[in-house]
Amino acid sequence: MARVKLSEYRAKSLLLPVLGGSYDGVTVDLGEDYAETIKRLSAKGLYVCKVDQAVKRRNQSGLVRLRCNRQQVLEALRNFAAQGFRYALVEPYVPHNRDDERYLALVRQDDGIQLSYSSKGGNDIEANAASLRHTLLGAEKFTMSPPIAGLNRQLVEKLYDVFQSAHMTMLEINPYLIVDGRMLPLDAAVQVDSAAEFFADGAWNETDIRQAQTTITPQQQRVEDLNARSPASLSLKVLNPDGAYFLLLSGGGASVVVADELAHTGRFEDIANYGEYSGNPSEAETYIYATAVLELLMASKAKRKVLVIAGGVANFTDVAKTFAGIIRALRDNAQALKRQKVVVVVRRGGPNQAGGLAAMTACLEELGLAHSVDGPDVSLAQTVARAVEYRK
Amino acid sequence: MKSNRIDIAGMRSAKNLGIIVLGNHPGIIQSMLDFDYLAGKPKPGVVAVVGVNQRYLRYYWGSREILMPGFAQLRDVDGATLESTSLFAVAQSGRRAVAAAEEAMLIMPHTVGGMIFAESVPERHALRLRQVAEKNGAFILGPASVGLAIGGVCKLGAIGGTLPEQIYEGGLTQPGPVAVISTSGGMVNELITAVAASGSGVSFAAAVGGERYPLVKPVELVQAALDDPLTKAIVFFGELGGTDEYDIADLLRKAKQRKPFLAHIAGTVAEKFAIPPQFGHAKSMAQDKSETASAKKKALKAAGADVADSYGAFETKLTKLPKRPITSSSRAAQDLGEMRTRTPALFASRVSSDKGGEVTILGEPLTKFVDEHDLSTIALSMFLGHEPKSKRLAGFFDLSVRLLVDHGPQVSGAVNTMITARAGKDVTAALASGILTIGPRFGGALSQAADGWLAAVDSDEAPAAYVERHAVNKQYIAGIGHKKYRLDNPDPRVAMLLDKFDRGGPYITFAKAVAAITTRKKSQLILNVDGTIAALLLDILSQDEKYTPAQIEALLKTDFCNAIFVYARSVGFIAHYLEQRRLDEGLFRLPDDLITSL
Numbered sequence: 010m011a012r013v014k015l016s017e018y019r020a021k022s023l024l025l026p027v028l029g030g031s032y033d034g035v036t037v038d039l040g041e042d043y044a045e046t047i048k049r050l051s052a053k054g055l056y057v058c059k060v061d062q063a064v065k066r067r068n069q070s071g072l073v074r075l076r077c078n079r080q081q082v083l084e085a086l087r088n089f090a091a092q093g094f095r096y097a098l099v100e101p102y103v104p105h106n107r108d109d110e111r112y113l114a115l116v117r118q119d120d121g122i123q124l125s126y127s128s129k130g131g132n133d134i135e136a137n138a139a140s141l142r143h144t145l146l147g148a149e150k151f152t153m154s155p156p157i158a159g160l161n162r163q164l165v166e167k168l169y170d171v172f173q174s175a176h177m178t179m180l181e182i183n184p185y186l187i188v189d190g191r192m193l194p195l196d197a198a199v200q201v202d203s204a205a206e207f208f209a210d211g212a213w214n215e216t217d218i219r220q221a222q223t224t225i226t227p228q229q230q231r232v233e234d235l236n237a238r239s240p241a242s243l244s245l246k247v248l249n250p251d252g253a254y255f256l257l258l259s260g261g262g263a264s265v266v267v268a269d270e271l272a273h274t275g276r277f278e279d280i281a282n283y284g285e286y287s288g289n290p291s292e293a294e295t296y297i298y299a300t301a302v303l304e305l306l307m308a309s310k311a312k313r314k315v316l317v318i319a320g321g322v323a324n325f326t327d328v329a330k331t332f333a334g335i336i337r338a339l340r341d342n343a344q345a346l347k348r349q350k351v352v353v354v355v356r357r358g359g360p361n362q363a364g365g366l367a368a369m370t371a372c373l374e375e376l377g378l379a380h381s382v383d384g385p386d387v388s389l390a391q392t393v394a395r396a397v398e399y400r401k
Numbered sequence: 402m403k404s405n406r407i408d409i410a411g412m413r414s415a416k417n418l419g420i421i422v423l424g425n426h427p428g429i430i431q432s433m434l435d436f437d438y439l440a441g442k443p444k445p446g447v448v449a450v451v452g453v454n455q456r457y458l459r460y461y462w463g464s465r466e467i468l469m470p471g472f473a474q475l476r477d478v479d480g481a482t483l484e485s486t487s488l489f490a491v492a493q494s495g496r497r498a499v500a501a502a503e504e505a506m507l508i509m510p511h512t513v514g515g516m517i518f519a520e521s522v523p524e525r526h527a528l529r530l531r532q533v534a535e536k537n538g539a540f541i542l543g544p545a546s547v548g549l550a551i552g553g554v555c556k557l558g559a560i561g562g563t564l565p566e567q568i569y570e571g572g573l574t575q576p577g578p579v580a581v582i583s584t585s586g587g588m589v590n591e592l593i594t595a596v597a598a599s600g601s602g603v604s605f606a607a608a609v610g611g612e613r614y615p616l617v618k619p620v621e622l623v624q625a626a627l628d629d630p631l632t633k634a635i636v637f638f639g640e641l642g643g644t645d646e647y648d649i650a651d652l653l654r655k656a657k658q659r660k661p662f663l664a665h666i667a668g669t670v671a672e673k674f675a676i677p678p679q680f681g682h683a684k685s686m687a688q689d690k691s692e693t694a695s696a697k698k699k700a701l702k703a704a705g706a707d708v709a710d711s712y713g714a715f716e717t718k719l720t721k722l723p724k725r726p727i728t729s730s731s732r733a734a735q736d737l738g739e740m741r742t743r744t745p746a747l748f749a750s751r752v753s754s755d756k757g758g759e760v761t762i763l764g765e766p767l768t769k770f771v772d773e774h775d776l777s778t779i780a781l782s783m784f785l786g787h788e789p790k791s792k793r794l795a796g797f798f799d800l801s802v803r804l805l806v807d808h809g810p811q812v813s814g815a816v817n818t819m820i821t822a823r824a825g826k827d828v829t830a831a832l833a834s835g836i837l838t839i840g841p842r843f844g845g846a847l848s849q850a851a852d853g854w855l856a857a858v859d860s861d862e863a864p865a866a867y868v869e870r871h872a873v874n875k876q877y878i879a880g881i882g883h884k885k886y887r888l889d890n891p892d893p894r895v896a897m898l899l900d901k902f903d904r905g906g907p908y909i910t911f912a913k914a915v916a917a918i919t920t921r922k923k924s925q926l927i928l929n930v931d932g933t934i935a936a937l938l939l940d941i942l943s944q945d946e947k948y949t950p951a952q953i954e955a956l957l958k959t960d961f962c963n964a965i966f967v968y969a970r971s972v973g974f975i976a977h978y979l980e981q982r983r984l985d986e987g988l989f990r991l992p993d994d995l996i997t998s999l
Contacts, residue, residue, distance in 0.1 A: 288520065
């Protein structure tokens, strides 16, 4: 499906054994009682304590704390938890000279794996972009042409092997040190191909995947769980909890078109959510998905809310079946939707569209909600224009 | 990159554009058949479904049910079928899809291309498959593509819809002047519909799929559209993420052919976020500024493409495409009506039919069929489900049946028939009691012998090893041994069969080699009539009837050999029944001294 980020804990647990060491970091779930775990750390040791989620610019945002004693680790963790983070990482602090920090990254491309290296690693690598050297490694077999001066070929080959076997798509080690001839990563970021979990042979699993978001609504969680179990594809992201346009869309392409058109007509701030269902989900799956969107809609403080149920002309997603799930969710929430005077704009085509659209019209009429229901004769852009019109 | 990898005109003019579908996805397969039917093709383009346990799958051709051959593995598909195919469609899970496509390119001799419709194919596998496809000079849409449709020619995948009305109304069943190329599977159909609504039609349409590494790249489809003489204009739908549009821009600048290129790139909304969320497809995330929708629109515009500022503007431009009115026929309207109400039958049969009193056998009127064939050929044809290809099989079947017709009243089945007759029962009960005796020890050796010879020869087992294996497991060798006949008193039936039909085929040679070993141990352990018929039948099926090993195995599984015996011996049983009724000796009771009471 997509490139997703692994926890740094998992990333280092994969890398260290390959590099001839072992990883003694501790992963912390801030949602659980972690005091006991911290007590087991040596009282004399110094530690690094950092948020272990897909957050960019951790250093600059104060989400990495260096040289912490045990008490300071506990304080840092409490602070991270208070900011709404869920996962953190505690590992021994390695004193070093910043001049020894190096940079190495591997990125999968369609012609092979690009390697980037700099002897001037660390936080300001972007400022040192001119120091980066690039080369290409083979897509399937290890080759490196041209070689990079000052970079050990055997080390690269070891990283290449773990990169391939774990189906990584990006590996960034910044910075790392060379200690006793071995690579010691201080900070490691890994993206993997989420479609390859089965083939990665236990290197990682879905519990190792980290999202950037600090908090996730129960509705989003439900949709994520649903998506993980279903052969269909379902996604839901909250953009503005108090938005006015709630999108119940189908199709990866059409859903982007609808969001584009709302933004194009100056309604970007009013878009409450983005998401889509596709791949012919069942009636029950569509019901759960629609219920999640409706719950978000009813919780929004916006006035004159519009529910946009739209999609292109489906190839094989059954319109009547998926609409039956949406209709069931609408009926469940009929009272609240009426009270909030929600307007419903519908546009869809595809297999069994006549039956699906007729059932939708009948339902919305019965529930007494203002609505428009159209097939492919009304275009996607016209549909969005209609939704915008309702709020003028 | 070869520029002619996707040769649309070539596919349009190909004689054999057969499609093998890997993975049974009834909705998609039926829609491909419906497309062919509505396009007025004489027969379905889909010739086989692979990856199924059934030997036949029911599908509709128009409103009539047909049987689609099914195979467990691609290598089970017979040569004639493989010869007639050039396209494949993979509708299997992400785990198996890549292996299936690789195998298809290896086994299908004339592959020009295929499509894969799978969720979650790993990037590495997709990249490897892309190389394999390029090496084979074949195109593969996917790994998450709804497929390719060539107006009036073929529909490979779910593209264009899965219901007959939708396929027909989208105008795909007739060729048009506009190529529709889309990264998104949903949008390709949206655009096909829009093109039809504008009074135009589709020369071909394809969805690349929203994966990061599509196997066929958008630029290759644009090249195909430029190369295709029927395509007069190109409609392109792209999304944020990836750099494919820059390749297209390069191509548009360099290409000799110039055709109107109408494009929209979705995903400008993402540029309003500090950190944009992942949009619909795996690829829909700009890695840097150049991958944003706006940047790619700009690049295409600079290369001379007609790029819309918004999707609404794009829709307006779509209404101004070159026209090609869809001609609707009254036959199609009637067909669609009938297709809407089709329901599966309870049974399917190709053996015979009775439609309003007109009986046919194997598709021919009963009277004509029986007039042209003797009884043995009629029986054999009906048993096989088709007429035999060779005279040899017909002759062999006829002799076997004649030889098996009876073997004296002492045999178990005949005894049972006679006892039942003397109990005053009717012909059906007496015949049934005889037939019900047929099994592993009486008559059934024919089936067992055939199974044994087939497995041994196909796995290259040596005759000595075959004998040894049975000895170790304390098993009789089916087809070997007789109560009365021995080396010095050979079975005249065996001699007759061998004289007429032994041409030294692998199965009879093996059977004789086995008997050569067993008769050294005991002179009764000769090759008997069951073993001989079984071995000769296998040789004739493979040599004269050109059955593949898989087809022979499937035939044996239907209990075909036992059927030969049951058919032949029923004559003997009926005769013994009638004879006992003529003699009318009254109820039979076994004399007391013939039972040992323990």
